[in-house]
Amino acid sequence: MKQLGFGTMRLPVAHGQVDLKETEKLFDRFLAAGFTYFDTAYGYHDYKSELAVREALVKRHPRESFLLADKMPVWLAKEPADLDRLFNEQLEKTGAGYFDYYLLHALGGKNLEAADAVDAWSFALKKKDEGLVKRVGFSFHDTPETLEKILSAHPEMEFVQLQINYADWESERVQSRRCYETARRHGKDVIIMEPVRGGSLAQLQPSLAAPFEAYAPDATLASWALRFCASLDGVIMVLSGMSDMAQVEDNIKTFSPLSALDQAERAVVEKVREALAQIPSIPCTRCNYCTETCPAEIPIPAILRALNDSRIYGDAYAAAQYASACKDKAQASACLGCEGCLFRCPQHIKITEHLREAASKFERGDD
Ligand code: SF4
Ligand code: SF4
Structure with missing residues (x-):
């Protein structure tokens, strides 16, 4: 099985x-080049990704010519019967008949509690026994310690889907390396999501991309990011959410055939990673205490994140992040200066100063 998977969370969009x-x-094009793995989920594209997969893939290609992964939105299951309802809905929406890979989606925090509460683990195994799922696993967004607990409690899980990329390899927030090592210690196959960090590693500032x-x-910058991931032992699939033919062609080229990073290339990646890690960032932990108190309902943590992104990936990428964060919400310029957030922030971040910076950086030219 070739190691590149087609993520369907960023499909091309026209008229919304x-x-x-x-x-x-x-x-x-992806199939013609010999790649077979597609990854969807209940909620992608405003609940329409599974339908798009049915129309563009399942109805048009023999079922045995591709592998399909889908994911259980555990947070929507309030009681065990909901799992059956959701699963049957997914089978109907995709028209796939069965899923080659089936994941409990985005475990960690409240989603892990939700999965435990309805015993989604036993449900996944039951579907495997019924032949409706070939392999069971989960996608994960939490600490290595939580991953250790899950894998110790559920050795029946066959694979883990992790956020891994070279920028997050040693980051405190994502801890890609430690999560990866935990999964491998338990002998699990690893599927990688966000190898290009939402596309951001394909758009590094020139000074960062220089090595x-x-x-x-x-x-291409994307090829470096993908090869870093695909070179890791035990990685059976690297997912890329491709949106246009140029990305598809570039990724096909990277994996035809894949050439694992050699020692010299790993040193180049490490140099870029270290440079990224040294860029000072606003230490927001996204605890949301500030937003609880903000009378203007400003999405403060998301705005601070866009500011951090602007220092690494440049203003064009960060401006798009800012626009997305403020869509249907207040912008930074709506700050009333009441300073309520300053008293709530445990990190003592100078929020109002950063909001002024964000307004001047991202709102110029707004109507
Ligand atoms: S100072 Fe601005 S951002 Fe902070 S709570 Fe008041 S209105 Fe919200
Ligand atoms: S209170 Fe501070 S650390 Fe928490 S989300 Fe707001 S800015 Fe970030």
Whole structure:
């Protein structure tokens, strides 16, 4: 099985809907190049990704010519019977008949509690016994300690899907390396999500990207990020949420065939990773204490994150993050200066100063 998987959370969009004609072209090209793995989920594309997969993939290609992964939205299951209802809905929406890989989605925190409360673990195994699922696992967003607990309690899980990329490899927030090592210690296959960190590692500022450019001028930034992930032992799949043909072609090239990073290349990646890690960032932990008190309902943590992103990935990428964070919400310029947030922030962040910076950086030219 080739190691590149097609993530369907960022399919091409036209007029606010998944562009099916364009999606068909991307899927067809991917399959024609010998790749077979597709990953969807109940909630992607405003609950329409599974339908797009049915139309662009399942209805148009023999079922045995591709592998399909889907995920149980455990947070929507209030009682065990909900699991059956959701699963049957997924089978109907995709038209797939069965899932090759089935995951309990985004475990950690409240979602883990939700999975335990309805015993989603036994449910997944039951579906495997019924032949409706080939392999069971879960995707994960929490600490290595929590992962250790899950894998000790549920050795029946066959694989784990983790957020891994070179930028998050040693980060305190994601802890890619430690999560990966925990999964491998338990002998689990690993599927990687966000290898290019939502596309951001394909758009590094020129000064940060310089070591890559100097070493291999023709290699794309995305190819470095994907090869870092695919070179790790035990990684059976690296998912990329591709949105256009240029990304599909670039990724196909990277994996045809995949060449694992050698020692010199690993040193280049490490150099870039260290440079990224040294960029000072606003130490927001996204605890949301500030938003609880803000009368202007400003999405403060998301705005601070956009500011952090602007220091690493440049203003164009960060401006898009800012626009998305403030969509249907107040912008930074709506701050009333009441200072309520300052008293609530355990990190003593100078929130109002940062909001002024964000307003001047991202709202210029707004109507
Ligand atoms: S100072 Fe601004 S951001 Fe802070 S609570 Fe008041 S209105 Fe909200
Ligand atoms: S209170 Fe401080 S640390 Fe918590 S989300 Fe707000 S800015 Fe971030």
